[in-house]
Amino acid sequence: MEDSTPVVDVQGLHVGYRTASGPARALLDIDMTIQPNERVGLVGESGCGKSTLLKTIMGVLPPNGEVTEGRIFLGDDDLLEMSEEARRKTRWAEISMITQSALNALNPVKRIDAQILEAVRAHRRVSKADGKALVARLFEMVGVSPDRAHDYPFQFSGGMRQRAVIAMALALSPRLIVADEPTTALDVIVQDQIFTRLRKLQDERGFAMILVTHDIALVVENCQRICVMYAGMIVETGQTQDIVNKPRHPYTIGLLNAVSVLGSTREPIAIPGSPPNLFEKLGGCRFAPRCPLATQLCHTQVPPRVDLENDRVVRCHHWEKADDFAAKASSAETWAQAPAAQLENP
Amino acid sequence: MSSFWVRRLWQSALTLLIMLTLMFFMFRMLPGDPTATVISPALYPKAQETLRIQFGLDKPLWEQYLVYVKNLAVFDFGLSFHTGRPVADEISGRLLNTILLVFPSMIAAYALGALVGAIVGWRRGSKLEAILVFLSTALQSAPVFWLSMLAILFFSIRLDLFPIGHIVSPGMFPEENWRMYLSMDFLHHLALPFLVNTLYQFCFPFLLMRSSILATVGEDYIELAKMKGLTDRRVLYHHAMRNSLLPLATTLPMTLGWAVAGSVVIETVFSWPGLGLLMVEAVGRSDYPVVQAAFLLIAVLTVVGTLIADLLYTLLDPRIVNA
Ligand SMILES: Nc1ncnc2c1ncn2[C@@H]1O[C@H](COP(=O)(O)OP(=O)(O)O)[C@@H](O)[C@H]1O
Numbered sequence: 276m277e278d279s280t281p282v283v284d285v286q287g288l289h290v291g292y293r294t295a296s297g298p299a300r301a302l303l304d305i306d307m308t309i310q311p312n313e314r315v316g317l318v319g320e321s322g323c324g325k326s327t328l329l330k331t332i333m334g335v336l337p338p339n340g341e342v343t344e345g346r347i348f349l350g351d352d353d354l355l356e357m358s359e360e361a362r363r364k365t366r367w368a369e370i371s372m373i374t375q376s377a378l379n380a381l382n383p384v385k386r387i388d389a390q391i392l393e394a395v396r397a398h399r400r401v402s403k404a405d406g407k408a409l410v411a412r413l414f415e416m417v418g419v420s421p422d423r424a425h426d427y428p429f430q431f432s433g434g435m436r437q438r439a440v441i442a443m444a445l446a447l448s449p450r451l452i453v454a455d456e457p458t459t460a461l462d463v464i465v466q467d468q469i470f471t472r473l474r475k476l477q478d479e480r481g482f483a484m485i486l487v488t489h490d491i492a493l494v495v496e497n498c499q500r501i502c503v504m505y506a507g508m509i510v511e512t513g514q515t516q517d518i519v520n521k522p523r524h525p526y527t528i529g530l531l532n533a534v535s536v537l538g539s540t541r542e543p544i545a546i547p548g549s550p551p552n553l554f555e556k557l558g559g560c561r562f563a564p565r566c567p568l569a570t571q572l573c574h575t576q577v578p579p580r581v582d583l584e585n586d587r588v589v590r591c592h593h594w595e596k597a598d599d600f601a602a603k604a605s606s607a608e609t610w611a612q613a614p615a616a617q618l619e620n621p
Numbered sequence: 622m623s624s625f626w627v628r629r630l631w632q633s634a635l636t637l638l639i640m641l642t643l644m645f646f647m648f649r650m651l652p653g654d655p656t657a658t659v660i661s662p663a664l665y666p667k668a669q670e671t672l673r674i675q676f677g678l679d680k681p682l683w684e685q686y687l688v689y690v691k692n693l694a695v696f697d698f699g700l701s702f703h704t705g706r707p708v709a710d711e712i713s714g715r716l717l718n719t720i721l722l723v724f725p726s727m728i729a730a731y732a733l734g735a736l737v738g739a740i741v742g743w744r745r746g747s748k749l750e751a752i753l754v755f756l757s758t759a760l761q762s763a764p765v766f767w768l769s770m771l772a773i774l775f776f777s778i779r780l781d782l783f784p785i786g787h788i789v790s791p792g793m794f795p796e797e798n799w800r801m802y803l804s805m806d807f808l809h810h811l812a813l814p815f816l817v818n819t820l821y822q823f824c825f826p827f828l829l830m831r832s833s834i835l836a837t838v839g840e841d842y843i844e845l846a847k848m849k850g851l852t853d854r855r856v857l858y859h860h861a862m863r864n865s866l867l868p869l870a871t872t873l874p875m876t877l878g879w880a881v882a883g884s885v886v887i888e889t890v891f892s893w894p895g896l897g898l899l900m901v902e903a904v905g906r907s908d909y910p911v912v913q914a915a916f917l918l919i920a921v922l923t924v925v926g927t928l929i930a931d932l933l934y935t936l937l938d939p940r941i942v943n944a
């Protein structure tokens with residue numbers, strides 16, 4: 276796996292938003308490599324910048340968003356350096372997206388088959404008959420009857436709409452599909468069906484995938500690799516098994532702690548406190564206020580990137596104390612020692 | 622036809638009935654005796670009585686009302702007090718003149734307003750946007766007669782580009798007939814009131830389209846349309862504008878009646894022999910049958926326009942199913 280060329284390689288990416296209350300630094304020094312065929316999970320609390328990262332990759336940042344530094348390679352080409360027309364051609368053909376809210380992502384007044392074919396026709400000529408056949412094939416792939424392809428979005432249930440959006444994402448056989456909380460709005464059973472379908476499709480068609488969610492359990496179940504994000508930074512990445520067995524960042528430990536495990540008596544505990552606002556100047560580790568391991572160093576110096584064995588990366592001054600900490604992390608008192616928690620209950 | 626449309630048609634018919642009933646009583650409640658204009662109080666009482674019987678004014682009110690409704694049903698609006706000719710004949714030519722002025726300029730204004738509003742909203746923050754928004758807001762609140770007079774002053778008097786008023790040059794078409802409408806002379810006369818009306822009507826669709834495009838820009842389906850690799854133009858015309866067109870396409874027919882009523886001012890300033898000018902003249906001469914018929918016509922236009930708006934809505938928005 277190490278020697279294959281990545282599909283997408285994000286290097287040192289910084290993204291900010293101009294806002295009325297000053298610049299918000301939404302992404303800080305993001306490195307992320309996606310190998311062909313790989314499923315990578317991106318987890319983090321809401322507001323940590325997951326959607327911002329995907330939008331930056333797709334090139335649809337809102338007008339007040341701006342890449343201040345970094346590169347995004349698609350093969351050998353830097354997406355950020357391309358002409359607008361060259362970039363447009365890569366969209367959907369190379370990277371497509373399954374959006375967070377299928378309800379709002381489909382244009383309410385256009386038929387679904389037309390919306391799918393529109394994407395295809397933006398890249399190549401398709402005859403009417405071929406187009407129809409293509410849509411029928413895509414609908415079969417995602418498990419919706421092709422008879423329904425000519426419907427409007429409002430005639431579909433939530434699950435069907437999500438499937439339609441997946442069909443759309445598959446239309447041009449892209450190398451990478453990014454999925455932004457694809458099932459957050461759906462019930463657990465439909466969610467499960469959709470993931471089973473996605474995994475099967477991926478085995479058959481061989482695309483890489485970034486799955487974005489705030490639900491670490493979903494990622495553990497579905498992805499080979501995990502990136503854990505906190506307040507605009509990727510604080511830890513590695514193979515799923517390595518991360519679950521031996522988390523190295525206190526935030527990852529906290530996230531794992533916060534999910535209940537079926538059949539276990541352990542009570543899930545949430546990490547006390549809330550993420551920092553993104554306007555502050557970056558003076559140290561952004562997690563430090565909520566971290567029981569935090570020392571003076573953490574408040575004054577941004578933790579450097581530490582590369583470990585097996586493609587593991589962690590950004591923590593105290594990663595070596597992680598095992599020790601993990602043992603105590605399931606008790607609420609441990610978390611009460613964090614600076615923020617101390618401020619709340621002195 | 623679905624039950625919705627049947628119900629809608631009944632509603633429209635009922636609205637019209639209420640309108641014409643109100644109109645009937647309204648004209649009979651006006652201060653003074655409207656019949657005084659045709660039946661001069663200076664006549665002998667005997668002669669007055671004869672005329673009264675001739676006009677049916679001796680009958681009880683409800684009977685007069687029934688006759689009125691019955692006549693309207695066959696488009697008999699009675700005789701003009703002023704010319705003695707049937708009101709329908711008096712009005713039809715005038716209505717055509719108004720339609721030729723108002724409808725094309727409304728359509729031009731809406732088409733242009735929608736397009737410019739969409740483009741300006743899509744590239745928000747431009748200088749052009751700021752200027753156009755300021756001008757439209759100012760223009761919208763400016764009185765039309767003032768705008769018309771400015772236009773005449775500048776284009777007709779100062780630059781001598783257009784005639785000062787009327788529909789054709791005096792003496793060009795001694796017998797007004799359809800040939801008149803095909804002449805360059807007619808177009809020359811039409812140009813200035815058309816431009817003023819278009820400019821004035823442009824503001825509303827422009828401002829509406831711009832703000833509804835601004836509201837669509839952040840929508841998820843616009844973002845998806847971009848991600849699909851559609852060109853910027855296609856995203857604008859096929860998604861943002863297509864969806865923002867809904868409120869606009871439906872206000873256009875609804876405002877037609879209002880625009881015809883509003884032509885009173887512009888027609889007066891430009892001496893354009895349309896329905897608006899006719900109303901002004903008729904009111905001045907207490908020619909009530911004519912005024913009444915003109916009012917009714919505007920009511921009919923409004924009701925029909927609203928029906929068309931409903932129809933357009935169902936055609937344009939698949940989510941609305943009128944079962
Ligand atoms: N258009 C925007 N303008 C200003 N701030 C934004 C904008 N979009 C997102 N943000 C901010 O950027 C941060 C990251 O947002 P987002 O990427 O949506 O997070 P996530 O997808 O992880 O929930 C949040 O703090 C959010 O408030």
Ligand SMILES: [Mg+2]
Pocket residue numbers: 322325326327375455
């Ligand atoms: Mg998000």
